[in-house]
Amino acid sequence: MSKFVREEVTVNGVKTVVHTAGKGETLVFFHGAGTVDGFDFAEAWTDQFRVVVPHHPGFGESGDDPAFTDVHDYVLHYLELFDILKIDAMHLTGISMGAYFAARFALEHSHRVRKLVLIAPYGLDVAGHPALDIIATPGEQLVPMLVSNFDVLKKRLPEKPDMDFVGARYREATSFARLFWEHPIDPKFPRHLHRITMPVLIVWGDQDKVMPVAHAQAWKEKIPQAEVMIVPGAGHIVHLDKPETVGKIAMFLK
């Protein structure tokens, strides 16, 4: 039984589902471009933090809004959600696309982010180390590439995908494509990264097949105060492959 309490919040007309558990300083986690990996790993944080896991509009249990055509629409959405939830300052964590959202939020609203944790963030174009184009990669090839040990993810997938599962993945792919089909990379993004002034932890699996681990150094160059934690043996979803990473992130946040 999950400790998390599910809550529906309407943000500027968009149904937004938020799962909350624990007590302490607020820790917000932004999921990536899919939701099949779940967020149960975050229970480990609830002893020390009030953990808040929203589903992005267009993903998971939240509603759709075709007006979300740009990452900045998500930044504004979260600005509004945090106001509604009365979260003034928080630790902000995220993975992959969610880490990109987190970085974008943090560089615009640095005074609200105490510490920032970016797990294999999407968003930089690193010469010689191209990220996997997840739009072009067929789902059945992509999913096993998300982790180094497929068993940790396999148990979260249906044995034979039914149409509801297929439809849910198509919907999330659509929401992702709405942001990134024509412009996968925002060339202006790195120019603003120096505005991230709070303590930052960059977490990367050295077996990441989606966002090459070489990106960690590129992020570090743009955010000099960042600590980099390379996790041996972990793939893209670091905390599924190596659950002990969750505790290490908590130590950084304390």
Add this chain to the structure above:
Amino acid sequence: MIARDTGLQLPSPATYNTLIAEGKMGAGIRFNVMHFMPYVHLPENHKDYKTTWVNFPNKFYDPEKGHELYRQYFDQLILADRLGFDAIVLNEHHNTVYSMMATPNVVASALIPQTRNARICVWGVPPNFMLPNRLAEEYAILDVMSKGRLEIAFPLGTGMEYWSYPVSPVTAREKFKESLKVMLQAWTADGPTTHYGNFYTYRFLNPWPRPYQKPHPPCYIVGSGSPETIELAAELGFGYSSVFVPKKTAQELNQRLRERASHYGHTIRPDQLPLLNFVYVAETQEEAEREYPIHLQRFFEDYARSSPQWLAPPGYLSVEQLKIRAAGADKMHGGFDFKAISEAFFIAVGTPEKVANQIGEWTERMGTNHINSVLHVADMPHWKAVKNMTLFAEQVMPKLRRSGGAQ
């Protein structure tokens, strides 16, 4: 003055009274030859590739062989005009052996001076892949060059085209609607006009030349049955042609279009419902069944070989439509079955009598008098295509012209 203009707000419903009065539309049965101009020299190991679209390597394209094919295909289409076919139908596809007509307007402009009577149907360029004023201009040029022989269809473009073009499938339908609005405005409103939309801004929409036909060439929408597309055709009073859907579905789609169009105050005429079909005529039934099925099989198995990913890029379909189509694809098993496929789709193979009867029956069932036939398919050799077209024109068309088709 900037006035945001994102609705359709068309100048006036398209009517073709002049054409109908001249007997060019609406009266009697009409026969098109539709061609795909496939690249037929597939490498021996092509079955190693899951699909022949999008990422099928273009190193397999040999321009010398391509040149020979264009010569043959142009010969066939010019012959169609000489044989008395009413129209020649071109279409656009990308990154595939299925079609060498990546830019059908180029092909149309080469055909116009070489043909006399056949209407030239570009069915068509997906408006999302061109600036709409540019497409309005190209079509107007073709219409003026051909003295009003142009007909146009507006496809959204298959999923495969979106994988091949730098255009988002997620906003494709919205952009498509805006493109149509710009084009119709360009043709029907005296310029210069303005358009300030979500995708395009025109400060001086004033294209020269303007179309020969008034208000503009006859327009159709082609599609595979998405409710959104039918609704758009109904709203505009355009014709609609469903492609690669089974007979039963095609019949339902025609009915749906008539109903929805009447909701918008339009009456759909039989000639606005082109019926896509595959035909092979020979002296005897045995000969037809010996000469044809292998090419049809290769068409479905090799030339149209796509994948679920290619067919439905993210956002191209609504989640509901995706589930319906994915469930349908799940049910399709086994290899090519000529008999089953002939029953499911509009396919007529046999003697002139048999083919004429079958087409006659389709016209009644579908409420159309507009027969759009694919007479060359896949790697069919030139001689078979010429024989097929000649027998069709000389022995099938006269039988049906006498009976007139659905009115």
